[in-house]
Amino acid sequence: MGLIKEIGLAVKQELREYLVRELEAIIKTEADVKAFPKSVEKPVQKVEEVKPATEPKAEEKTQIKPVPAVEEKAMAAENSDKPEEPKEEPRREIARLNHEKIEKVLYNERPDYLLIPVDIFSELRQLPADEFALYVKFLALAQDQKKNYGYLGNNIRKRIGAEEMSQDKFREITDNLVAYGFMSTENITELQRTFTLYVPFNEEYMVRADAPQKSVKAEPEIKPQPKPQPAPKAETAKPEPAPKQQPAQPEKPMQKKGQKPDTDEAKPGRKPAKQAKPNTPKENRQKPEIPGKPVDGMENDDMYKSYKTFVSLEIDKAKMRVGRSNFDKIYMEAVKYIDKKYGFRVLSDQEKFQEYLTNYYISAFDIPTFEEWKKTKA
Amino acid sequence: MLSVKIVMKSINDIDIKVQLCKTSFEWEILAEKYSRLRDELETEFKDSEMPKEIFDALERVRGALVQKKGEMPPQDLLNFFK
Numbered sequence A: 001m002g003l004i005k006e007i008g009l010a011v012k013q014e015l016r017e018y019l020v021r022e023l024e025a026i027i028k029t030e031a032d033v034k035a036f037p038k039s040v041e042k043p044v045q046k047v048e049e050v051k052p053a054t055e056p057k058a059e060e061k062t063q064i065k066p067v068p069a070v071e072e073k074a075m076a077a078e079n080s081d082k083p084e085e086p087k088e089e090p091r092r093e094i095a096r097l098n099h100e101k102i103e104k105v106l107y108n109e110r111p112d113y114l115l116i117p118v119d120i121f122s123e124l125r126q127l128p129a130d131e132f133a134l135y136v137k138f139l140a141l142a143q144d145q146k147k148n149y150g151y152l153g154n155n156i157r158k159r160i161g162a163e164e165m166s167q168d169k170f171r172e173i174t175d176n177l178v179a180y181g182f183m184s185t186e187n188i189t190e191l192q193r194t195f196t197l198y199v200p201f202n203e204e205y206m207v208r209a210d211a212p213q214k215s216v217k218a219e220p221e222i223k224p225q226p227k228p229q230p231a232p233k234a235e236t237a238k239p240e241p242a243p244k245q246q247p248a249q250p251e252k253p254m255q256k257k258g259q260k261p262d263t264d265e266a267k268p269g270r271k272p273a274k275q276a277k278p279n280t281p282k283e284n285r286q287k288p289e290i291p292g293k294p295v296d297g298m299e300n301d302d303m304y305k306s307y308k309t310f311v312s313l314e315i316d317k318a319k320m321r322v323g324r325s326n327f328d329k330i331y332m333e334a335v336k337y338i339d340k341k342y343g344f345r346v347l348s349d350q351e352k353f354q355e356y357l358t359n360y361y362i363s364a365f366d367i368p369t370f371e372e373w374k375k376t377k378a
Numbered sequence B: 001m002l003s004v005k006i007v008m009k010s011i012n013d014i015d016i017k018v019q020l021c022k023t024s025f026e027w028e029i030l031a032e033k034y035s036r037l038r039d040e041l042e043t044e045f046k047d048s049e050m051p052k053e054i055f056d057a058l059e060r061v062r063g064a065l066v067q068k069k070g071e072m073p074p075q076d077l078l079n080f081f082k
Helices: A002-035 A038-064 A066-081 A118-124 A129-145 A154-159 A167-180 A214-222 A279-286 A301-322 A324-342 A350-364 A370-377 B004-020 B024-044 B052-071
Strands: A105-107 A149-151 A183-187 A193-197 A206-208
Touching: A118 A129, A129 A167, A129 A193, A149 A154, A154 B024, A167 A183, A301 A324, A301 A350, A301 A370, A324 A350, A324 B052, B004 B024, B004 B052, B024 B052
Parallel strands: none
Antiparallel strands: A105 A206, A149 A193, A183 A193
16 A cells, blocks of 8 residues: 555656646746747747647647747748848859950050050940949059059059959959950969950050060160269268259159150140150160169179169168158158159159159168179179 | 139149048049149249249148158059069
8 A cells, every 4th residue: 555655656746747847848938939029929829829729748849849930030041141142143244355365565665645546445445334444444554564464452453543442343343354355364372363454565665575575675775884873972862952943844854764754744735655755765865864773774784683682671671770650751751852852743753753762762771872882792 | 814713722622632632542643633733824824923822822732742642651662673
């Protein structure tokens, strides 16, 4: 009897525990359901409606059914995410507009105008606005840097004034230009790409980069080979303010090597570039070299290359020595000095500005001039 | 005949844009604009003296442009030494 009684008590105990567990599970699921947003409540309520009909299996249902609710939510979220991915439009097929070969070219000198032959322009007109704009920007850059190829990265975006364009957009447009046949790109590494822009070849201004560079190399040779003129200390050692000059005049004598003096000089009334060109190199040869300026066509080319490297390193060393903020101040002084001495236009002429800036650094940081440096080497 | 008011407005426009300019690319465009305007005015006043007001304004903008150029990150000389 005692045994039966104990068995009865044990069964009762078990039943009680079972019921308590069940109740706790129900309470828990209800609390979870309340915590969900309204949109998720509906499926859970449906589950509860079903409950009374199958009361004994309430535990199973309450434990299993909320899961689908959560899953549904997750599914809904996934579904809302998924469409975004396919929305990335499959790349539309682009018919090639330009079938000419894209080759690397170097400009002998900067043309005064942007060179776009009419037949090419008729193809260019068919490009979408973004692609057209970017092509023209690249073309202007090619003329500015005197070559139609280079690295395709953030720096180039800045240089062509497209830095506000997102990287993806920029990539897409360049890819489109490749598809249209106006540009070719090459992946150097995963992150680095180079480009070659299609530029209609013009013998007058260009040479092929792959061909033996006769005209480019020959040009310095034609020049009378003056002794490299180092920066005379007296002239440049102290960047003292030069006497005030008329702004438009000073830079004129500085123009040389057929450089385009300034874009604003390319006015409609001006003579075409073709006529103006033959005179410029001759005139330039007569002009005094700028002190400290690397002189082309020097006798001892290797020597001069070493000197350039030396100057570059010295400037870097000086930069570290004086510190960033001081270097910025020196730069500011250099800009002011160049403006006063050589005129305002020089500031916007990249090449000349770099020349004068280097010259200024040579003086400011007491870097030996080429002659001095050569003596120490000899 | 140029209207001084219009010229002054053009100069002041450049001046304001110079203050807002943030990149070298913008600076170059403004410098070009300034040079062009200056050329036009010099041609216009070739035979006569440029009004002091205009001359001063041009000098002011030039100063602002030079200052701005100096404030921008120092020019990278890497290309020069290639």
